[in-house]
Amino acid sequence: MAAELIDGNAVAAEMLNELKPKIAELTAAGKQPHLAAIRANNDAGSGWYAKAQAGHCEEHGVRYTLKEPGADASEAEIIKVINELNNDPSVSAILLHLPLPSGCDYLKLVNAIAPEKDAEGVHPQNLGALLATGNSDPAPCTAIGAVELVKRIRPDLNGAKALVLGRSAIVGKPAALLLLNLNASVMIGHSRSDVAALCREADVIIAATGAAAVIWSRYKRALDNYKAGKGEKPAPCDLTPLVKADMVKPGAIIVDVGVNHIPKALDENGEPVLNDKGKVAMQYAGDVDFEAAKEIAGHITSPKGGSGPVTNAFLLRNTVNAAARM
Numbered sequence: 001m002a003a004e005l006i007d008g009n010a011v012a013a014e015m016l017n018e019l020k021p022k023i024a025e026l027t028a029a030g031k032q033p034h035l036a037a038i039r040a041n042n043d044a045g046s047g048w049y050a051k052a053q054a055g056h057c058e059e060h061g062v063r064y065t066l067k068e069p070g071a072d073a074s075e076a077e078i079i080k081v082i083n084e085l086n087n088d089p090s091v092s093a094i095l096l097h098l099p100l101p102s103g104c105d106y107l108k109l110v111n112a113i114a115p116e117k118d119a120e121g122v123h124p125q126n127l128g129a130l131l132a133t134g135n136s137d138p139a140p141c142t143a144i145g146a147v148e149l150v151k152r153i154r155p156d157l158n159g160a161k162a163l164v165l166g167r168s169a170i171v172g173k174p175a176a177l178l179l180l181n182l183n184a185s186v187m188i189g190h191s192r193s194d195v196a197a198l199c200r201e202a203d204v205i206i207a208a209t210g211a212a213a214v215i216w217s218r219y220k221r222a223l224d225n226y227k228a229g230k231g232e233k234p235a236p237c238d239l240t241p242l243v244k245a246d247m248v249k250p251g252a253i254i255v256d257v258g259v260n261h262i263p264k265a266l267d268e269n270g271e272p273v274l275n276d277k278g279k280v281a282m283q284y285a286g287d288v289d290f291e292a293a294k295e296i297a298g299h300i301t302s303p304k305g306g307s308g309p310v311t312n313a314f315l316l317r318n319t320v321n322a323a324a325r326m
């Protein structure tokens with residue numbers, strides 16, 4: 001293996017250790033950091049995430065509250081919960097779980113969160129501060145987490161060509177701005193880009209697309225329609241990672257943020273392979289072909305303990321900083 005692993009667990013542990021005395025001090029002063037999450041869905045992934053968040057907060061002395069207005073809650077009902085949390089002096093920071101019930105506008109709901117209680121750094125005012133100043137507190141957790149991992153390997157990005165794959169407002173765009181602020185020359189790739197050509201140029205890649213999951217969900221829909229007698233049988237889809245080893249510049253730094261919940265394999269008829277319980281055998285995969293890319297890259301995040309733990313550490317840091325500001 002050519003590449004060194006970027007250990008997100010170690011970076012997160014260091015960050016959480018630095019937060020410890022701050023949390024103790026705030027708690028002693030009667031201002032215990034308190035993260036409140038709102039979950040208006042029955043999604044299993046979001047349920048798992050909420051449980052993990054609760055455990056993470058508890059482990060680090062941060063209070064955690066989960067509000068569950070229900071998977072069929074209206075926009076007005078969710079805004080009512082947000083307003084209660086905005087006005088609750090014990091709550092330092094607020095987080096909104098996805099997916100939202102149908103008919104709810106994400107931007108409208110995020111806008112209802114008081115910007116100073118924005119746990120994830122995704123309120124338009126905070127994103128605007130990032131654009132205007134190159135810095136924001138709170139900053140979007142996943143974006144700043146990915147860039148923090150790059151910084152640990154190469155703090156000075158003068159002269160480096162950095163590529164961010166993905167242009168969402170909460171991950172891709174802020175990651176690109178943060179890299180620009182570190183003096184990288186930044187390229188942004190998306191679904192209409194020649195990803196291979198951009199990758200071959202890049203000294204740094206932050207991959208944040210979930211491309212394989214998008215392909216799988218489109219394919220599954222088409223397959224289900226076909227089985228229901230609607231439409232043509234779709235051609236088998238390609239669920240291999242977006243970033244392949246032959247796209248990687250030797251020595252590149254790769255941070256893989258992508259999370260793709262996809263089948264392990266499709267059979268010769270394009271049907272997902274089943275496990276021994278007769279269910280589709282699923283896996284979590286990144287955006288990068290880790291096994292092959294690690295032979296070419298200089299540094300690469302490991303599939304276990306990559307950017308996820310650092311995202312979580314930034315979420316706690318945003319919560320603690322919010323408590324300190326109150």
Ligand code: NAP
Binds near residue numbers: 191214
């Ligand atoms: P998102 O809002 O769905 O945005 C995905 C972006 O990827 C879009 O800009 C899209 O391009 C681009 N994209 C999709 N397919 C592509 C393809 N084939 N080639 C190139 N670009 C493609 O997702 P997000 O919220 O930014 O999250 C991105 C990924 O990070 C997801 O996998 C998500 O699960 C993961 N994530 C990880 C963490 C963590 O802590 N590790 C946290 C949050 C999210 P267009 O704009 O052209 O459609």
